[in-house]
Amino acid sequence: MTEIHRPLRLNLDASALVQNWTVLSQASGGAATGAAVKANGYGLGAREVVKLLSRAGCADFFVANWAEALAISDLVPNEQIAVLNGVQAEDLAAAAESGIAPVLNSPLQIARWKQAGGGRCHVMLDSGINRLGIGPDQADAALFDGLQIDILLSHLASADEDVPQNARQQSLFCAMSAGIPCQRRSLANSAGIQLGADYHFDLTRPGISIYGGIERPELADALSQVVTVEAQLLQVRTLKRGDSVGYGATFVCPNDMRVGTIAIGYADGYLRGFSNRGRCFANGVVLPVVGRISMDLTIVDLSNATVGEGDWIDVDFHLSTASAQSGLSQYELLTSLGSRFTRHWS
């Protein structure tokens, strides 16, 4: 069968990904460094990410749920995969068959795991995010009796900011974890690594910064963009002063101008926040987005460019710039990337 052409391309830089993980690993000092690969590797493609990082020496992969765990379970030893969202009654069969360990988050999940025979597991302590995990008032020693805990973890709520909550969570995690037998302790995400050695414990769990996200200044210069986006130019037209562009006519041409329509829209994760604010490039020339983003299409100002139908246009997806343009977080930008891209690793 002929391969179907797609007018939309994600270029993924494998060496930038591995380099970012290595930077985070070095910044983690003596602690081992894992990788959060949930949400399909933050939208990049979990399988390729796991293969690359595994080769680079990463031996702990964090996913959100059991479907995500099974989707990578042929790539690495199962003891290297941890399921962050825990284990529901419906997950016990998948857990037993795969040998993959859950992160137990509540007294009920702990009871369920013990009743199902126990075995190696991880436990999340809630030190103040109040999301998932055993809270300080629930953490009596008897609860953990008989568990084979590998990783005892907690999660920081505000590590991207310099606020007293970070130190409070760090010391509460120290206090809570002191009496609980485990193989390894883990607290820091990407931003937490940059808070210093007191936050590293035995294992760190970066996600966003592996994929080029910059949440704190410390490593900003050392991390590089992994994802670039290109869309094909589908049509070009010349408009008159006063003509309007796109749904809702939110852009009105101030002069006669040439515009072009490219093959990316909000269904691809190029969300409406980019309307009249995003920008593209062609041979280094800036092409501002004009009008509202449609489901499958975006219109750009071609006044200063000499491109034509069929040419490839670079969409500015530099994470901090695109975040400022769209109002989306760097996490949202990556995890919203849709399924219509050709994902091209090089």
Ligand SMILES: *Cc1c(COP(=O)(O)O)cnc(C)c1O
């Ligand atoms: C997503 C997640 C991480 C990774 O966080 P980043 O901010 O992307 O580095 C680490 N730990 C837990 C529990 C998570 O849910």
